[in-house]
Amino acid sequence: MRELTEKIRRREARCGVIGLGYVGLPLALEFARAGFRTTGIDVDRQKVEAIRAGRSYVVDLEGREIAEQVEAGRLTATDDFAVIRDLDTVNICVPTPLRKTKDPDLTYVVAAVNEIGKYVRKGQLVILESTTYPGTTEEVVLPALEASGLRVGEDFCLAFSPERIDPGNKQFTTRTIPKVVGGVTPRCTEVAAALYAQCIETVVPVSSTRVAEMVKLLENTFRSVNIGLVNEIALACHALGIDVWEVIEAAKSKPFGFMPFYPGPGLGGHCIPIDPFYLSWKAKMNGFEPRFIELAGHVNESMPRFVVEKVIDALNRHSKSVRGSRIHILGVAYKRGVNDLRESPALNVMKMLADRGAILSYSDPYIPAIREEGFALDALPFGNGTLADVDCVVVLTDHAEFDYAAVAREARLVVDTRNALRGHTGDHIVRL
Numbered sequence: 001m002r003e004l005t006e007k008i009r010r011r012e013a014r015c016g017v018i019g020l021g022y023v024g025l026p027l028a029l030e031f032a033r034a035g036f037r038t039t040g041i042d043v044d045r046q047k048v049e050a051i052r053a054g055r056s057y058v059v060d061l062e063g064r065e066i067a068e069q070v071e072a073g074r075l076t077a078t079d080d081f082a083v084i085r086d087l088d089t090v091n092i093c094v095p096t097p098l099r100k101t102k103d104p105d106l107t108y109v110v111a112a113v114n115e116i117g118k119y120v121r122k123g124q125l126v127i128l129e130s131t132t133y134p135g136t137t138e139e140v141v142l143p144a145l146e147a148s149g150l151r152v153g154e155d156f157c158l159a160f161s162p163e164r165i166d167p168g169n170k171q172f173t174t175r176t177i178p179k180v181v182g183g184v185t186p187r188c189t190e191v192a193a194a195l196y197a198q199c200i201e202t203v204v205p206v207s208s209t210r211v212a213e214m215v216k217l218l219e220n221t222f223r224s225v226n227i228g229l230v231n232e233i234a235l236a237c238h239a240l241g242i243d244v245w246e247v248i249e250a251a252k253s254k255p256f257g258f259m260p261f262y263p264g265p266g267l268g269g270h271c272i273p274i275d276p277f278y279l280s281w282k283a284k285m286n287g288f289e290p291r292f293i294e295l296a297g298h299v300n301e302s303m304p305r306f307v308v309e310k311v312i313d314a315l316n317r318h319s320k321s322v323r324g325s326r327i328h329i330l331g332v333a334y335k336r337g338v339n340d341l342r343e344s345p346a347l348n349v350m351k352m353l354a355d356r357g358a359i360l361s362y363s364d365p366y367i368p369a370i371r372e373e374g375f376a377l378d379a380l381p382f383g384n385g386t387l388a389d390v391d392c393v394v395v396l397t398d399h400a401e402f403d404y405a406a407v408a409r410e411a412r413l414v415v416d417t418r419n420a421l422r423g424h425t426g427d428h429i430v431r432l
Contacts, residue, residue, distance in 0.1 A: 001157055001187055003416075004088060004123050008194050011035040013088035015195075018078065020047045022340070023129060023163040025058050025066075026174040032069040034199035039242045040077040051077035059339050059366065060167060084119040089127070089195055092141075093163065094268065096130045102277045104133055106140060106341065113144045120148050125157040125191050127181075131216050131275050133282035136160075136182060137209035149379045153185035159192035160209040162216030178202040182212030189313030211219045217362030220275040221293055226261045227272070228296030231303055234263035234432055245419045245431065261432055265396050266303040266345025268334025273300070304348035307432070309413050311353065311394060314430045317411055320391055323357030328390040330382075330407070331397020331418075332364045339366040346396045347373050361390070365401045368432075387411045395420050 003381045007013045013036060017028040020042040031038040035197050042048055050057050054067025067103055069075035082156035084090060094108035110129055116126060126145065130138050137160040142152060152158050161181040164173060164345055178255065179200045183189030189205050196203045206212050211430060230248070252260040267273040276293050332346040333339060342413060362370070363382045369376045380386050382402055387393055394410040395404075398420035408424035417432045 001123070001153075001191055004125060004157070005191050005194050006399060008191070008198060011198060012196040012197070014039070014085060016041060016090045018042070018081075018090065018092050018115075019094035019108070019130075019223050020044070020051065021093065021095070022058050022060070022167050023165050024091070025051070026061060026091060027062065027063060027129070027163075027166065028075060029089060030199040032072075032074040036074065036198070038069075038075050039083050040075070041081060041083065042077065043079055045079055048077040048079050051075070059319070059337065060173070081115040082388075084116055084117060088123065089125040089147050090116055092126070092130055093127045094130050096132050096274075096278070097270075098277055103209060103281055106132065106136070106277050109136070110140065110144075112142050113232045115146050117148055120145055120150060120156060122150060122155045123193065125158060125159070125188075127159045127161050127192055127195075128423060129161055129163045131220075131271065131278065132164060133278040134210045134213040134217070135282065136213060138204075153391050157183060157188040157191045158187075158209075159188050161185040161192065161196065161214040162219075164216070164219070167340060168335060175199065176201055178204050180204045180206060180212050180215050182206040182209045184209055192346060206360050214279075216296060217275050217279040220271050221279055223261075224267065224272050224276045225293065225296040226259070226299065227264075227267060228299040230261040231263045232299050233285075235306065239431075243431070246420065249344075262419070264303065264345070265307045265349055265432075267300045268342065268344040268346075269338075269340060270342050273297075279366075304352065307345075307349050307394070307396075307409060307415070307417055308352045308356075310417075310430060310432065311392060312356075314415055318391075319355075320352060325358055325391040326389065327353055327358045327360055327392045327394060328380075328387060328404055329360065329362035330364075330393060330395045330420075331399050332362050332370065333366050333397055336397050337366070341367060341370070349394070349396060350375065359369060361386075363402070364397065365399060372424060410415055 015031040015036045015038045019025045020040045028038050028040045054063055054070050056063045056066055092112050094112050097105045099105045150156050159181055164177045179196045181192045183192055193205050230426045234244040248260055280290045280293050303420045334344040361380055365379050368379050387410045392413045395416045395418050398418040404420050408421050413428050415430045
């Protein structure tokens with residue numbers, strides 16, 4: 001394995017990334033920028049063709065960034081897993097969703113590992129980056145690779161490094177976010193850390209894959225629990241007739257012992273709504289009941305219904321029922337600045353409103369159409385009288401592209417779940 005380490009340090013290793021989504025593509029791009037010949041592998045032929053053509057489908061990357069590396073011969077893409085036999089390093093960046101029962105779904109990880117197992121050879125490094133429960137690397141990935149007859153730490157290296165990408169964040173990128181990495185053996189950790197050190201500013205080695213796996217779950221469970229807390233505070237403030245946004249603004253003036261989190265219509269994306277349940281599932285498998293974590297999940301999952309109740313109450317005060325009312329949604333992506341609908345609470349809010357007979361429309365600069373949860377809606381451009389003919393506007397994502405002064409001025413009724421209309425007042429504005 002020393003030969004592989006030297007090959008990495010000379011940047012002569014051939015790198016591969018399986019899964020070219022919002023995690024895998026930026027990582028592959030960083031490897032290529034560092035001078036490695038990098039191959040992206042994905043079963044989605046459209047993604048492969050886009051990369052080959054120098055086009056970006058990830059909101060944080062521009063097409064010119066991809067085209068530059070493709071034209072230089074440092075980045076290519078394929079849907080043929082047989083290229084793995086020619087690679088020195090392979091990073092697995094595939095989705096890890098939940099089943100309807102909230103059990104972990106490792107289908108994509110297992111499929112990727114099985115493909116690697118067909119072509120794994122001596123002198124290779126394999127790193128799992130997909131978020132998962134502690135023990136996955138050694139309990140699922142390792143046996144599949146050692147079935148080839150090779151031995152970890154001697155013939156090949158295996159490690160886990162949690163992805164930490166924050167889509168839409170312009171300040172922190174793949175290069176600047178510290179990279180935690182833990183190997184099955186100390187040699188595995190050393191080789192994996194050497195790879196990341198070539199293109200990531202800070203590498204943080206830990207003692208094992210289990211520790212590295214737990215790091216990601218702690219980070220996102222921390223956020224889930226604190227968001228659950230502030231969502232419950234929002235519910236309490238509503239019952240007490242207190243403005244929760246004013247409370248948070250005043251509380252964050254304390255220079256120690258407090259970190260502001262903000263309420264909203266629920267949690268979305270592939271991380272925070274899902275990762276705590278990976279931890280919860282594994283804890284239960286080992287006889288521990290994670291009550292605090294699950295309670296936060298229940299609070300967060302209740303928020304879309306609370307938003308719908310606010311809309312119903314607001315319409316009632318204006319002598320209207322939900323049935324037949326034209327309700328326009330501002331922002332359906334799970335957060336601002338992203339083109340991702342995964343687990344978006346907007347879909348839950350919209351479905352509940354539609355079930356009550358509302359006539360829905362929406363605007364979102366990043367989501368041109370919705371073809372999920374039974375919807376077949378195309379985005380309406382913001383402005384040009386969009387709000388004039390609707391009975392209620394519901395703000396679910398605070399996109400910078402929206403003119404909220406115009407919303408406050410033109411809309412008949414607004415339910416603002418993101419405090420996007422802060423500074424604007426009026427009987428027609430209802431806040432979370």
